[in-house]
Amino acid sequence: MNRRVVITGMGVAAPNGVGLTAFSEALKTGKSGIKFQPELERLKFRCQIAGNPEIPEEMLKDYFSDLELRGLNSSGIVYGVISGVDAWKDAGLPVGPDAKTDWDSGIIFGTGILGVDKFREAIHLIDDKNTRRLGSTSVIQTMASGISAYLNSKLACGNQVTTNSSACTTGTEAILMAAERIRLGKANRILAGSCSDSGPYVWGGFDAMRILPHKYNDNPEAASRPMSASAAGFVPGSGAGALVLEDLESALERGAKIYAEVLGGHINSGGQRNGGSMTAPNSEGVVRCIKNAIFDAGVQAAEIDSINGHITATGMDATEIKNWSEALDLKKDDFPLINSLKGLTGHCLSAAGSIESIASVLQISDDFVFGNINCEDLHPEIENIAGRKKVPQKTLYRKVSTVAKASFGFGDVNAVVIFGKFQS
């Protein structure tokens, strides 16, 4: 079986916009969600800025019962449930106690780590010999699959319900895993997405690795500089994104709106050899991943209108562009337009792949290519390969039919997905 897979719903909780409308507007206008974080200053972090979705207290009541809100201390669950429930509703699917188990619907919702703040609470109680005071939700808020479990208490899916984890490729991997299952006819629709907790206990390790920018604490919006000569490290972020992937036939039968089609993709690893390591990708693996994704999608390199890269704003940005150029066998005027969301949101870690995929799909459904901020000083190597015209600094409004989206993660893991405009 090789069924076509389309996207019929989306929801997002991003640092620069919560909800599709706000996020889409932020993309088009270049609104940054990166802010100074007093808590990181208090804790004496080098990097005291980050991107968090802003969720008003009142909004939580629309997504969680009073009982669920008691002792809820897992930001990943908050972001994930908001984006997942929004996506499901956007697709016109039932949410809440009246929804009946649907054996053809599933959830693949990834995370890197879940409920670190809840886990910290538990650690303090346990160390105080007070384990009995943990309460009943310590496990479900901190197990990795807690996010799919919380979501399913609202969506009632009866197909596979799971959580994947592959560092910063997590969200993109979830989409490809879901697409594959639907293609094979094992499910009709799957909520695919990912979330990432926010806060010092998630970001501390990266600060210790000295890979976060530390000279922008008083100028947060200028800190994340993908593809610039002055890129000084990635700004930590968090949030969640969710997409409803659906078998084309089922989507047409339901009369659902279709944002785009998942044409194909590829997932691989560079094996941590040949320049690949725990923290850097083997370029050969990246090139293969891009080539195989394009082959799987059945498109030609020249058909790609726009690339949404992984591009975190480090010294590796130029290497990524080189890999794209080699894999597509295109450069300069023939090279596609390219952008990185991380200039606006920071690096949302395990949520990056899903949030950035939503940005990619919106570009197709609304016909635009969002502009890159903070790269007025384009990296000379990138200028050499792609040319300045291909790295727009302002949003371009033009027809977008095919977008290639890549995510790479610690452990030398890669995922590339190809989205296309839906044509019957």
Added chain:
Amino acid sequence: METKEIIYCLKKIVKPYVQNDLAFQDFGQGTDFIKDLEINSANLVDIVLDVEDEFNIAIDNDSMDNMTTVNDAVRIIKSKQQQA
């Protein structure tokens, strides 16, 4: 503390966990937390913690296991208050 007063406090504590609102209207000494109110058994530990906080007592594991009805809860709370 009077039984009536304890039951009044218990009713307030239990309210957010209740899944059978009809049975909750008849909340009284004979009410069973799981059978009548259909409270998720995992939430019983949360109720015990809330009771400890409200009445400023500590409920040991054996007492916890035996607290399935309002009557049990009243008995345990009274005996712990006397010990305190």
